[in-house]
Amino acid sequence: xxxxxxxxxxxxxxxxxxxxxxxxxxxxxxxxxxxxxxxxxxxxxxxxxxxxxxxxxxxxxxxxxxxxxxxxxxxxxxxxxxxxxxxxxxxxxxxxxxxxxxxxxxxxxxxxxxxxxxxxxxxxxxxxxxxxxxxxxxxxxxxxxxxxxxxxxxxxxxxxxxxxxxxxxxxxxxxxxxxxxxxxxxxxxxxxxxxxxxxxxxxxxxxxxxxxxxxxxxxxxxxxxxxxxxxxxxxxxxxxxxxxxxxxxxxxxxxxxxxxxxxxxxxxxxxxxxxxxxxxxxxxxxxxxxxxxxxxxxxxxxxxxxxxxxxxxxxxxxxxxxxxxxxxxxxx
Amino acid sequence: xxxxxxxxxxxxxxxxxxxxxxxxxxxxxxxxxxxxxxxxxxxxxxxxxxxxxxxxxxxxxxxxxxxxxxxxxxxxxxxxxxxxxxxxxxxxxxxxxxxxxxxxxxxxxxxxxxxxxxxxxxxxxxxxxxxxxxxxxxxxxxxxxxxxxxxxxxxxxxxxxxxxxxxxxxxxxxxxxxxxxxxxxxxxxxxxxxxxxxxxxxxxxxxxxxxxxxxxxxxxxxxxxxxxxxxxxxxxxxxxxxxxxxxxxxxxxxx
Numbered sequence: 001x002x003x004x005x006x007x008x009x010x011x012x013x014x015x016x017x018x019x020x021x022x023x024x025x026x027x028x029x030x031x032x033x034x035x036x037x038x039x040x041x042x043x044x045x046x047x048x049x050x051x052x053x054x055x056x057x058x059x060x061x062x063x064x065x066x067x068x069x070x071x072x073x074x075x076x077x078x079x080x081x082x083x084x085x086x087x088x089x090x091x092x093x094x095x096x097x098x099x100x101x102x103x104x105x106x107x108x109x110x111x112x113x114x115x116x117x118x119x120x121x122x123x124x125x126x127x128x129x130x131x132x133x134x135x136x137x138x139x140x141x142x143x144x145x146x147x148x149x150x151x152x153x154x155x156x157x158x159x160x161x162x163x164x165x166x167x168x169x170x171x172x173x174x175x176x177x178x179x180x181x182x183x184x185x186x187x188x189x190x191x192x193x194x195x196x197x198x199x200x201x202x203x204x205x206x207x208x209x210x211x212x213x214x215x216x217x218x219x220x221x222x223x224x225x226x227x228x229x230x231x232x233x234x235x236x237x238x239x240x241x242x243x244x245x246x247x248x249x250x251x252x253x254x255x256x257x258x259x260x261x262x263x264x265x266x267x268x269x270x271x272x273x274x275x276x277x278x279x280x281x282x283x284x285x286x287x288x289x290x291x292x293x294x295x296x297x298x299x300x301x302x303x304x305x306x307x308x309x310x311x312x313x314x315x316x317x318x319x320x321x322x323x324x325x326x327x328x329x330x331x332x
Numbered sequence: 333x334x335x336x337x338x339x340x341x342x343x344x345x346x347x348x349x350x351x352x353x354x355x356x357x358x359x360x361x362x363x364x365x366x367x368x369x370x371x372x373x374x375x376x377x378x379x380x381x382x383x384x385x386x387x388x389x390x391x392x393x394x395x396x397x398x399x400x401x402x403x404x405x406x407x408x409x410x411x412x413x414x415x416x417x418x419x420x421x422x423x424x425x426x427x428x429x430x431x432x433x434x435x436x437x438x439x440x441x442x443x444x445x446x447x448x449x450x451x452x453x454x455x456x457x458x459x460x461x462x463x464x465x466x467x468x469x470x471x472x473x474x475x476x477x478x479x480x481x482x483x484x485x486x487x488x489x490x491x492x493x494x495x496x497x498x499x500x501x502x503x504x505x506x507x508x509x510x511x512x513x514x515x516x517x518x519x520x521x522x523x524x525x526x527x528x529x530x531x532x533x534x535x536x537x538x539x540x541x542x543x544x545x546x547x548x549x550x551x552x553x554x555x556x557x558x559x560x561x562x563x564x565x566x567x568x569x570x571x572x573x574x575x576x577x578x579x580x581x582x583x584x585x586x587x
Contacts, residue, residue: 041513161380191379192540196584218513221543262518264543273525273548278518282483 003180003212004030004053007067011048011236013286014060020286023048023236024294027312027319030180033210035202037223037244039259040233041283046216047096049233050182053214054093055083071179089117092173093182098165102157108168109153112137115172140171145201163194167201174205181205182214187222199226221265224248232256235284235294237309242318250327252320255279255295293322301326334406335367336534337391337421337502342400344386344558360386361397362558366551368502371532375539375549375566377581382555384538388504391536392423404501419449422495424508428487432479438465438490439475442497449498464497468523485516492523496533504536509544521548542582546570554578 011023023045030036040046051057068076070090075083095101103111113133124132141149144167157165166186173181183202187195203226205211217223223230224244231241232255240253248266251257260266261277270276281298290296292307299306301324310321344361361383368374376384389395391402393411402409404420411417425431433441439461446457462472468489479487488508495503505524509517525548527533537549545552545566552569554562554577561575573579 041515192542193379193581193584220514259514262514264547270547273528275522275525276518276547278522279515282485282516283513285483 001032002029002069003032003034003071004028005067005069006053006065009049009052009063009065009068011045011052011057012062012064014062017287019062021236021289022286023052024309026233026236026238027241028231028238030212030214032179033206033212034229035206035213035215035227037227037230038214038216038233039218039220039223039230041218043235043283043286044233045236046218046233047184050093050184050214050216053087053182054091055080055087089176090179091182092176092178092180094166094169094173094184094186096185096188098169099157099160099162102165102169104157107154107156108160109134109137112140112168112172112175115175116140117176120176136175137171140175141168143174144168144171145197146171163190163198166190166194166198170198170201174211177209178211180212180214182216184216185218186215187217195222202226219263220259221263232259235289237294238312238319238321239295240318240320242320246318252315252318252325252327253322254299254301254326256320257326334369335403336370336405337368338401338403338406339367339387339391340365340401340403342387342390342402343398344383344390344395345398359558361390364400364555364558364560366553366560366563368534368536368551370501370534371528372550373528373535373537373548375537375545375552376555377540377542377545377552378555381557383558384555385506386558387555388423388506388536388538391421391502391504393417415449419498420500421502421504422498422500423504423506424491424495426507426510428491428508429479431491432487432494434479436478437475438477438479438493441490442475442494445494445497460497464493467527468493468496485512485519488512488516488520489523492520496527500533502534502536504538506538507540510539510541524548542570554581 006028008025008027009023010021010025012019012021026049028049038046052063057063065076068074070086116133116136121129121132138149141152146152146164146167152164187198190198202213206213215223215227227244229242230244230247232239234255240247240251240256247256248260251260258277258279264270279298284290292309296302296306303324305323310323312319312321342361342364346358346360348356348358350356364387366374376387378384386395390397391411393414396412402411409417442461443457446452446460452460461475465472465474470486470489482490509520512520524535537545539545549566552566553560556577562569562573562578570582573582
């Protein structure tokens, strides 16, 4: 069953120089119980897509999509309040830099209690509600792996380490039992041991509760650890999407190929201190996007055809948009 | 071959006042010793609060150690004597964008470094700046740019230029590669490896990315609460870690 089905999502920013197309016709499909990774470098629009799903982009952004359906309902056709109601009921997001996205003026316990929605405590008599909320918030803290809830309860976010703040923001996100959890760069600020804990936590949420997870990161190697499927973005264009194992083994787009080759984790027979594979040049800014395939100027096998935007091709659940895909099989 | 940098028995405690008269002592470093040869890389691993940044701060003279000795090329040096030491040991910060003054052109930033630390005149300085920019794959025209006109990878190159313009022997990379995008990181890593080969530069690499440590570092030191646990050639640390903490740290990452 498809939970989220987005076709040709375009996000355009109104600037004095005209519209800038920051996200260009991106497809995203999340099934129930699936862990999907969204990989891309800074400025590739991955956080924008997450914000568009949550409906928290401001008015300067124009959201257009051929289809934007959540659980079979087309969200863009609904009035804004209705969209927000559905999304806030079913989708939760963990924002970047947890310690900054929490309220600095309130103790953590209060914030968690506040994040528990009313429908969870419906049916509880009113004099017991405060107690019930508190018990529930404590249970949430235990669930995300904070054993010592008493010290955390009365602390302010600045007093806690980034790893604990991250866990607390997960606790707040899962307070309403969302169907989809969007985790935006959850591990950038964390150390490797805490990262491993966090991934175990996300994996167990996915397996025990069947929660779908959209994991956003710029590092392919961290995403590949727990995801079933991966979508790779470059400069707002979807370059490749498919099952994690296939995508890593047989990338079809030069950008995915470069990403995999540039990470020493995926190169077991890389000699010590050997040069890594790197694409020349740097990511273009939004004001100077190349036409056609946006990887064009940096692509090692770019040809004249690349000034036209390539169509998304599909081969056995593996999508890629390139005129000259790599790793051709014999029958192509 | 002689050691370029010899650090012996470094101790450092911070005092934190917990009340009007009471203090709490935090032992940031306990008996840290290591050495670094020219053209080699030492990686410092550990969680926050393990003291790896304190080591870096002591080496560039931001902090003064309580006791211990630092020898450079066989001679004892005082790292807080910036005039004498800052051209040998240079430091790169985590975020290039925040560590460069947005009001100054790249040329002004680099000129200032040369003006304070060398006796070059204006012309020599200009020539040196152009040379350094070329070395790092930038153009001499970039000297007239402001930091906001660069992309992330180029900014990191500018930060590298600021560190390398004094021809240092040791470069400290304090999480300098963590925040970069993967394709840029590969570019910068390549650049660093190339510089190491051509000029014999030594690096002290402070990072959490184990695979990168494995790729770049000759020696690895694992630190935990101010103490050095494992200190051995990288291959040995990764293959046969001695301490439980190191095992846990290595197990947290795949590969």
